[in-house]
Amino acid sequence: MEGIDGCGKSTQATLLQDKLKKNKIPFISIREPGGTAAGESIRQILLQTGYSLTAEAELLLYMAARSELSRQVITPALISGKIVLCDRFTDSTIAYQGYGSGIELQWINALNWKATGGRLPDLTFLLDLSVEEAALRRGSAADRMEKKDFYYHQRVHQGYLAIARREPERVMVFDAAVQAEIICSNIWQTLSKFIDNRTKMGSKHEF
Numbered sequence: 001m002e003g004i005d006g007c008g009k010s011t012q013a014t015l016l017q018d019k020l021k022k023n024k025i026p027f028i029s030i031r032e033p034g035g036t037a038a039g040e041s042i043r044q045i046l047l048q049t050g051y052s053l054t055a056e057a058e059l060l061l062y063m064a065a066r067s068e069l070s071r072q073v074i075t076p077a078l079i080s081g082k083i084v085l086c087d088r089f090t091d092s093t094i095a096y097q098g099y100g101s102g103i104e105l106q107w108i109n110a111l112n113w114k115a116t117g118g119r120l121p122d123l124t125f126l127l128d129l130s131v132e133e134a135a136l137r138r139g140s141a142a143d144r145m146e147k148k149d150f151y152y153h154q155r156v157h158q159g160y161l162a163i164a165r166r167e168p169e170r171v172m173v174f175d176a177a178v179q180a181e182i183i184c185s186n187i188w189q190t191l192s193k194f195i196d197n198r199t200k201m202g203s204k205h206e207f
């Protein structure tokens with residue numbers, strides 16, 4: 001699940017978990033940054049309002065958490081045949097630290113590759129919502145990343161759309177301004193088809 005703060009990722013992640021449970025499809029659900037002991041500590045550093053981190057330090061902390069998560073949690077789950085549902089992943093770093101903060105995309109792509117061991121998501125659901133609408137949904141209690149200014153969030157939003165244009169087969173864009181249940185059923189159409197195809201092919205991931 002990808003998209004700017006307040007677009008509805010966590011809401012959709014919860015709704016999708018219900019669908020997966022109902023359909024008896026084995027899965028794990030995780031969020032970034034976090035998901036491991038070290039990752040949760042890194043999350044605290046990244047989201048606490050007391051720190052003023054350089055964009056580079058931010059990038060490297062996200063990558064450190066991702067490296068732990070990929071090797072300790074994601075890869076073992078995929079090997080055992082589970083779906084891995086992740087709230088934010090590699091595209092968040094491209095959108096925020098790349099398009100938002102202006103770090104070279106080449107450097108971010110190389111670090112993403114290292115952090116994940118080259119395993120990128122099969123499908124990415126981008127929830128597309130305007131910056132104004134997302135800010136309204138979030139209300140006032142903003143964490144350190146959310147407090148960045150309007151133009152920063154505009155760049156992040158445009159960055160996400162640029163990623164989707166570059167990789168239309170992986171990144172599906174959903175209108176996030178409609179009712180949560182409608183978004184979920186749209187996402188489920190794509191996800192269930194993907195799962196059916198995987199099952200028919202009898203293949204898990206190749207390692």
Ligand SMILES: Nc1ncnc2c1ncn2[C@@H]1O[C@H](COP(=O)(O)OP(=O)(O)O)[C@@H](O)[C@H]1O
Binds near residue numbers: 011012138176
């Ligand atoms: N489709 C929707 N329509 C209206 N409000 C929504 C919708 N999806 C989520 N919300 C609300 O918007 C706020 C942010 O949603 P959340 O899922 O936490 O977003 P994110 O995880 O992307 O930051 C929450 O208060 C949530 O209840």
Ligand SMILES: [Mg+2]
Binds near residue numbers: 009010011087
């Ligand atoms: Mg969330």
